[in-house]
Amino acid sequence: MTRPPNRSEALYARIYALVKQIPPGRVATYGQIARLVGRCSARQVGYAMAAMPSGSGVPWQRVLNSRGEVSRRSQGQGDRTQRRLLEMEGVRFDDRGRVNLREAGWPGPDADEPDPFGDL
DNA sequence: AGATTGACTGCAT
DNA sequence: CATGCAGCCAATC
Numbered sequence: 001m002t003r004p005p006n007r008s009e010a011l012y013a014r015i016y017a018l019v020k021q022i023p024p025g026r027v028a029t030y031g032q033i034a035r036l037v038g039r040c041s042a043r044q045v046g047y048a049m050a051a052m053p054s055g056s057g058v059p060w061q062r063v064l065n066s067r068g069e070v071s072r073r074s075q076g077q078g079d080r081t082q083r084r085l086l087e088m089e090g091v092r093f094d095d096r097g098r099v100n101l102r103e104a105g106w107p108g109p110d111a112d113e114p115d116p117f118g119d120l
Numbered sequence: 121a122g123a124t125t126g127a128c129t130g131c132a133t
Numbered sequence: 134c135a136t137g138c139a140g141c142c143a144a145t146c
Contacts, residue, residue: 008143030128041141042128049127051144063127071127078127 011040015048021109022062025090027099028106029066036109046071061085062106068099 014037022028030042037045049060061082065071070086073079083093091104106112 011143031130034128041143043126043142044128046127047143060127065127066129073127074125082127 011037011044012048012051015040015045016052016056016058018109019049019058019060019063021112022059022106023112024059024062025104026106027062027064027068027086027091027101027104029064029068029101030071031066032106032108033063042066062089064099064101068101068105069097 015033018033018036019028030045033045034040034042045063049063052058052060070079070082083097086099087093091099093099
């Protein structure tokens with residue numbers, strides 16, 4: 001049979017699958033996704049996002065950096081679009097353009113629902 | 121095969 | 134809390 005799929009492709013598929021599990025109004029970090037996927041660094045997650053075709057159904061806008069901020073893109077105004085999409089979902093940014101990960105952070109794939117007592 | 125870049129992160133200053 | 138530097142893995146030249 002043909003040779004097995006490249007590790008990179010499987011890795012990308014994993015990343016996309018996890019990002020798809022992030023519920024609206026929540027955000028995750030590159031490092032968080034990387035750890036959930038395993039054997040993957042945050043850079044690969046960012047790279048996967050950049051290599052992802054538009055319209056793939058992946059809520060890429062819900063992935064932020066470890067500081068809870070929208071990462072600056074090398075090209076285009078994608079970062080602006082990302083922030084707008086998140087605000088539209090109810091994610092609030094402070095004056096410095098940062099999101100409170102303690103509040104809007106995605107708990108994980110096993111807790112896709114926010115806790116009812118999530119008030120600190 | 122070596123060097124450079126990239127939607128990153130953690131630690132030191 | 135802002136800035137700087139090293140580590141990180143894959144893609145591109």
